[in-house]
Structure formats: structure tokens, C-alpha cells
Amino acid sequence: MSKTATKAVSRKDMTRAQWTWKEMKKNWVGYAMIAPFIIVFIMFTVAPVLVSIVVSFTDFNMLQVPNFVGVDNYIRLFLDDDIFLIAIKNTFIFAGIVGPSSYLMSYMVAWFINELEPKIRALVTLIFYAPSISGGIYTIFGTLFSGDAYGWANAWLKQLGFITEEINWFEDADYVMPLCIMVSLWCSLGTAFLSFIAGLQGVDRSLYEAGAVDGVRNRWQELWYITLPSMKPQLMFGAIMSITSSFGYGSIVDALCGNPSVDYCAWTITHHLNDYGGSRYEIGYSSAIAVILFGIMIGANKLVKNLISKVGK
Amino acid sequence: MAKLRTRKHKVVLNRSVGGDAGITTMLVILGIFMLVPMVYAISQSFKPLDELWIFPPHLYVINPTFRNFKDLFVLMNTSWVPFSRYIFNTVLVTVTGTLGNLLFGSMAAYALSKIMFPGRKWIFTTIRTSLMFHKTCTAVSNFILMSALGMVDSYWALIVPAWGHTLGLYLMKQFMETNVNNSVLESARLDGSSEFKTFWVIAMPMVKPAWLTLIIYCFQDLWNAGSSIYIHSEQLKSFHYAINQIVAGGIKRAGASAAASVIMMIVPVMVFVISQSKIIETMGSSGMKD
Incomplete structure (x- = not known):
């Protein structure tokens, strides 16, 4: 850091471009170190994203030469596509519930178990983390809430006299959303959770000592004034994870309720996107959906970033 | 401390x-x-x-x-590509993809957070923003690019994109910022250590908890990868794909299917348990906080 400070004095003698060039030459090793990652990243992420954004203004369908159609795809989405509006509604309901709940749950559990003895902590971490690491294990809910009498929930509700007819859990519009939300929460203690645990272990212990001297009275104050502010980068990382997974969800619904879900009651933007992009090959139209989802997620990210900057104040 | x-x-x-x-x-x-x-x-x-x-x-x-497991193994032996080949495919892709991501991602993360080169903020913003773009839409352009590079229907189509997995870099960068002390790096530089050496010898051990998270995440992502649009040859397909094919036989195979989901689950859980015990142990004694 001291190097840049001394440079800043001589900076006045140079134009901005000259100074930038000088800094670039001095720190060339930085570019060398990001190069392997950046090359792959540009090839497989940046370029395709830019291409998709351009394609969203065309009628590309893999068969004919694409024509430029301006914002027609976007107009069609909002004015002509009733299912898309259902998808937006469902996505917001889902993301609005699962995103914040899974985020808070991940943080609270990580924070609670951080105080346990290392051996017990490892075991408890495993119990909470296992559902999300195990890939498709959530399909077990299909068996637990199976629509016939062999489903665990139906069998016991019947046995205990709460219901007389089996409930067709995943084909009844009243139950699909709540169940999918429950299953998503069940396997939502994932990467964000792990990064919180790791982040908590990296908090400088001497800060707690200092805090106790400065009058931090209980664990909640300690959390708010010391722990949370020292792990803001992890909080931001967890937020991005929650946003991308809660807005991009869909595979749980497909596995449990079939595709499409009954009356589109759990149909989300991702489903709509996969439907047009993956099944109908209307790439232009599906790119427009992706751009809208992109915009929504960036907005959510901005919002969360503002919230996190208020932590500890 | x-x-x-x-x-x-x-x-x-x-x-x-x-x-x-x-x-x-x-x-x-x-x-x-x-x-x-x-x-x-x-x-x-x-x-x-x-x-x-x-x-x-x-x-x-x-x-x-153990009948369900036996049934599953019998079913596995009926497939015309030997099952060991599917396992080999998944292990190869998972291990090389994960290690490449860990190495390239951490190196770039170190440079982005600790070397003050012009443009780093702009680059990082791009990386973070790209996380929000849905994969389905980039699939078509990716496919075109891969066929131009001759990577379609080879292991490279699965391995190389994993190296540039954004999440790994993002995670590493966040940890480099909180866990790596600038003054330690500064004194290493004054002692004449090159940036590569500083990164490898000093910064990397300080972010071990992040390795665990990255390895687990990347591993689980690649392990659970089912069929891919980039792979057509049966003998290059993944274990997950193959196991799903054979248990998709309805009620008759309910037992084998339950056994299959346990096998799919046990491997990532084992990786988690092993890497957790290794990494968290060393972390306690490495004195990463001054």
C-alpha cells in the first residue's frame, strides 16, 4: 500500500493515461495471474452472455437466418404471454420466501454451531449440510409425500384419522407451492452455509476480547457489532448464492411435480426459459426471458448489497 | 491466540x-x-x-x-458400456475440473484482491454480475464455440468450462480479503519474494477454510452432472447419467433406485467429511491470525 502512496505524488506530472500505463507495467504480474482464469471465463461466460443479449432482439430459432426484431420479444412476453406472468408471480413468491429464509437459516445455524466443540461441530455441520450436497436426494420427498396410500404423510394422516381420502400432494395446486418451498428450504443449507462457517472461523478472536472490554453485553450485540461486520465479504457471497439459487430454481419442481406442474401453479421464469430455449428452440425469445431474469437478479443483488452495508451500524 | x-x-x-x-x-x-x-x-x-x-x-x-444393492450391481453389469468406465469418466472430470478451478480461481482471486493493477475493480464487477445469468441461454453459443474448438464430445467440453467457474473465484476473493493480512504480504514482498511465491506460500495457507468450500462445491457440481448436451458418445457419459438410466424402471426397480440414490449421496458426503477433518484440523494450528 505504501508504494501507491509514494506514486500518487508523482502522479500529478502525468496524464491519466500515462499513469495508468505505468501502473499496468509495474503490476503486470497481476494480469499474468488472472490470465488463465479470465481466458476461460471470457470464452465460456462473457462471450455467450453478450451473444444471448444480442440474440434476445432477434427471432433466432436455430432453423432460419435470424432477423432483427427490436423489442418485439419483450413486448410479447409482457403483453401476449399469460403463462410468463404466472411465472414471474411464482418466481417472486418463491424467491421472496426461500431466499431470505434460507439465508437467515444458513447464517443462524452456522453461527450457533460455531460455538460447539470441534468434533461435535463437524457432526452437526454434516447433518445440516448433507441434504444439499447429496444432489438429487430431495426426490425422497416424492416418496414421503406420495399421492397413494404408501406415501408416509398420507399413511400416517390416515392412520391417525386426520384425513379419509389420500391427498395427491404434488398434483394439488393448493399444496404444490408450500411443499416445494419446504423441500427447497430443506436442501438450502449449501455453499452459503459452508462459507459462513468458514468465515466465522476467520473472525479475529482478539476483537471479541476488545468488545467485551468496550461494553458488549450479550451475544446479540457481539453478533451485530463484531461478528457480522468482520465477515461482510462472506455475507455478500452468501447473498449471491441465495439470489441465484432462489430465482433460478426449477429442478426441484420438475423432479417432484412433473413438468409442467398442474395448472402451471409452480411454473417459474426458469421453466419458461427452459421450455422455449430447450424444447421449442425459440432461442431469441428465450434469450429475452434470460435477460429479464438477469435484470431481476441484478436488482435483487443491489438491494441486498445496500442492506448488508447497513450491518453493524 | x-x-x-x-x-x-x-x-x-x-x-x-x-x-x-x-x-x-x-x-x-x-x-x-x-x-x-x-x-x-x-x-x-x-x-x-x-x-x-x-x-x-x-x-x-x-x-x-443388501438385496437392493445387489440388484443394482446386477443391473449395472447388464449395461453394454462397462460401469467402471462411467465411474472413471466422472472421477476424471470431477478431479481435474475441481483442481483446475481451485488453482486458477485462487490465483486470479489473489491478484484481484492483493495486486493493485488498473482495471481490477471493473473485471471483478463483470465476474460477479455474470453469476446472475441463466445457463440455458448461453448453452447455444457455448455449443457453437466448443464445436469450433473441436471440444464437443470429449472430456475437455466438461473440464475446461469448470476451470473458469465464477463461483470459485468469487468465494476465494472474499476470503482473500478477510483472511489474508496485507502487512504479511508486504513484508514478504520486501524480502524479495515473487508474487507467485507469495500467493502460493503465504496467501494460500491462510484461506484453507475457503478451499474446503470450493472443493466441496465444485466436486458436488461436477459429480451430480447428469447428461450433457456436449457429450454424445455413450462411453464418455457420466456415472450419474448411467445410474439414472438403469433405475428408471418404475415400481419393479424401486429398491434398486433407493440404493442408487444412497450411492450417489455417499460419495460427496465422504469427500466432505475427509476434506473437513483435514482442513479444519490444520487450520487450528497454522496460526493464521496474527
């Missing part, structure tokens, strides 16, 4: 018995919610056929049997 965090000391520091009890109760309730479906999934795989269709179903097994 770690010594300060003994049990006795913590009670003195702002902890109440009531709070401890409340938190423990909450953890136990949540833990049961987490465990029950897992236990059910595991016990399903050990149930003999008559118990799979018993009314009302039990969470536990009465007469555990």
Missing part, C-alpha cells in the same frame, strides 16, 4: 444459560427436520421388497438387507 477461546472464557464473555438453552432447542428441532428425510432415504435402500410396500410405512428398517 486460539487458546483464548476456551469454554470457560466464553461463558464469561457475554453468554447466558437461557440463550444457550433456547438455541440448542432450535438446533435440535431444525436438525430433526433435516435428518428425518435422510434417514428415510437410507432406510428405504435397506428395506426388503415387502417392507417397501408396507402400510403404514416405517421410517426405520425391520429386516435390513
Whole structure:
């Protein structure tokens, strides 16, 4: 850091471009170190994203030469596509519930178990983390809430006299959303959770000592004034994870309720996107959906970033 | 410094018995919610056929049997590509993809957070923003690019994109910022250590907890990868794809299917347990905090 400070004095003698060039030459090793990652990243992420954004203004369908159609795809989405509006509604309901709940749950559990003895902590971490690491294990809910009498929930509700007819859990519009939300929460203690645990272990212990001297009275104050502010980068990382997974969800619904879900009651933007992009090959139209989802997620990210900057104040 | 965090000391520091009890109760309730479906999934795989269709179903097994696993292995032997090939494919892709991502991602993360080169903020913003773009739409352009590079229908189509997995870099960058002390790096530089050496010898050991997270995440992502649009040859397909194919036989294969989901689950869980014990142990003694 001291190097840049001394440079800043001589900076006045140079134009901005000259100074930038000088800094670039001095720190060339930085570019060398990001190069392997950046090359792959540009090839497989940046370029395709830019291409998709351009394609969203065309009628590309893999068969004919694409024509430029301006914002027609976007107009069609909002004015002509009733299912898309259902998808937006469902996505917001889902993301609005699962995103914040899974985020808070991940943080609270990580924070609670951080105080346990290392051996017990490892075991408890495993119990909470296992559902999300195990890939498709959530399909077990299909068996637990199976629509016939062999489903665990139906069998016991019947046995205990709460219901007389089996409930067709995943084909009844009243139950699909709540169940999918429950299953998503069940396997939502994932990467964000792990990064919180790791982040908590990296908090400088001497800060707690200092805090106790400065009058931090209980664990909640300690959390708010010391722990949370020292792990803001992890909080931001967890937020991005929650946003991308809660807005991009869909595979749980497909596995449990079939595709499409009954009356589109759990149909989300991702489903709509996969439907047009993956099944109908209307790439232009599906790119427009992706751009809208992109915009929504960036907005959510901005919002969360503002919230996190208020932590500890 | 770690010594300060003994049990006795913590009670003195702002902890109440009531709070401890409340938190423990909450953890136990949540833990049961987490465990029950897992236990059910595991016990399903050990149930003999008559118990799979018993009314009302039990969470536990009465007469555990390995029959479902045996059935699964018999089914595996009927596939015309030997099953070991699918396993090899998945292991190869998972290991090379994960290691490449760990190495390239951490190196770039170190440079972005610790070397003050012009443009780093702009680059990082691009990386973070790209996380929000849905994969389905980039698939077409990716496919065109890969066929131009001759990577379609080869392992490279799965491995190379994993190296540039954004999440790994993002995670590493966040940890480089909190866990790596600038003054330590500065003194290493004054001692004449090159940036590469500083990164490898000093910064990397300080972010070991992040390795675990990255390895687990990347591993699980690649392990669970099913069929891919970039791969057509049967002998290059993944274990996950193959196992799903053979158990998709309806009620008759319910037992084998339960066994398959347990096998798919056990590997990432083992990787997690092993890497956790290795990394967290070393972390306690490495004295990463000054």
C-alpha cells in the first residue's frame, strides 16, 4: 500500500493515461495471474452472455437466418404471454420466501454451531449440510409425500384419522407451492452455509476480547457489532448464492411435480426459459426471458448489497 | 491466540444459560427436520421388497438387507458400456475440473484482491454480475464455440468450462480479503519474494477454510452432472447419467433406485467429511491470525 502512496505524488506530472500505463507495467504480474482464469471465463461466460443479449432482439430459432426484431420479444412476453406472468408471480413468491429464509437459516445455524466443540461441530455441520450436497436426494420427498396410500404423510394422516381420502400432494395446486418451498428450504443449507462457517472461523478472536472490554453485553450485540461486520465479504457471497439459487430454481419442481406442474401453479421464469430455449428452440425469445431474469437478479443483488452495508451500524 | 477461546472464557464473555438453552432447542428441532428425510432415504435402500410396500410405512428398517444393492450391481453389469468406465469418466472430470478451478480461481482471486493493477475493480464487477445469468441461454453459443474448438464430445467440453467457474473465484476473493493480512504480504514482498511465491506460500495457507468450500462445491457440481448436451458418445457419459438410466424402471426397480440414490449421496458426503477433518484440523494450528 505504501508504494501507491509514494506514486500518487508523482502522479500529478502525468496524464491519466500515462499513469495508468505505468501502473499496468509495474503490476503486470497481476494480469499474468488472472490470465488463465479470465481466458476461460471470457470464452465460456462473457462471450455467450453478450451473444444471448444480442440474440434476445432477434427471432433466432436455430432453423432460419435470424432477423432483427427490436423489442418485439419483450413486448410479447409482457403483453401476449399469460403463462410468463404466472411465472414471474411464482418466481417472486418463491424467491421472496426461500431466499431470505434460507439465508437467515444458513447464517443462524452456522453461527450457533460455531460455538460447539470441534468434533461435535463437524457432526452437526454434516447433518445440516448433507441434504444439499447429496444432489438429487430431495426426490425422497416424492416418496414421503406420495399421492397413494404408501406415501408416509398420507399413511400416517390416515392412520391417525386426520384425513379419509389420500391427498395427491404434488398434483394439488393448493399444496404444490408450500411443499416445494419446504423441500427447497430443506436442501438450502449449501455453499452459503459452508462459507459462513468458514468465515466465522476467520473472525479475529482478539476483537471479541476488545468488545467485551468496550461494553458488549450479550451475544446479540457481539453478533451485530463484531461478528457480522468482520465477515461482510462472506455475507455478500452468501447473498449471491441465495439470489441465484432462489430465482433460478426449477429442478426441484420438475423432479417432484412433473413438468409442467398442474395448472402451471409452480411454473417459474426458469421453466419458461427452459421450455422455449430447450424444447421449442425459440432461442431469441428465450434469450429475452434470460435477460429479464438477469435484470431481476441484478436488482435483487443491489438491494441486498445496500442492506448488508447497513450491518453493524 | 486460539487458546483464548476456551469454554470457560466464553461463558464469561457475554453468554447466558437461557440463550444457550433456547438455541440448542432450535438446533435440535431444525436438525430433526433435516435428518428425518435422510434417514428415510437410507432406510428405504435397506428395506426388503415387502417392507417397501408396507402400510403404514416405517421410517426405520425391520429386516435390513443388501438385496437392493445387489440388484443394482446386477443391473449395472447388464449395461453394454462397462460401469467402471462411467465411474472413471466422472472421477476424471470431477478431479481435474475441481483442481483446475481451485488453482486458477485462487490465483486470479489473489491478484484481484492483493495486486493493485488498473482495471481490477471493473473485471471483478463483470465476474460477479455474470453469476446472475441463466445457463440455458448461453448453452447455444457455448455449443457453437466448443464445436469450433473441436471440444464437443470429449472430456475437455466438461473440464475446461469448470476451470473458469465464477463461483470459485468469487468465494476465494472474499476470503482473500478477510483472511489474508496485507502487512504479511508486504513484508514478504520486501524480502524479495515473487508474487507467485507469495500467493502460493503465504496467501494460500491462510484461506484453507475457503478451499474446503470450493472443493466441496465444485466436486458436488461436477459429480451430480447428469447428461450433457456436449457429450454424445455413450462411453464418455457420466456415472450419474448411467445410474439414472438403469433405475428408471418404475415400481419393479424401486429398491434398486433407493440404493442408487444412497450411492450417489455417499460419495460427496465422504469427500466432505475427509476434506473437513483435514482442513479444519490444520487450520487450528497454522496460526493464521496474527
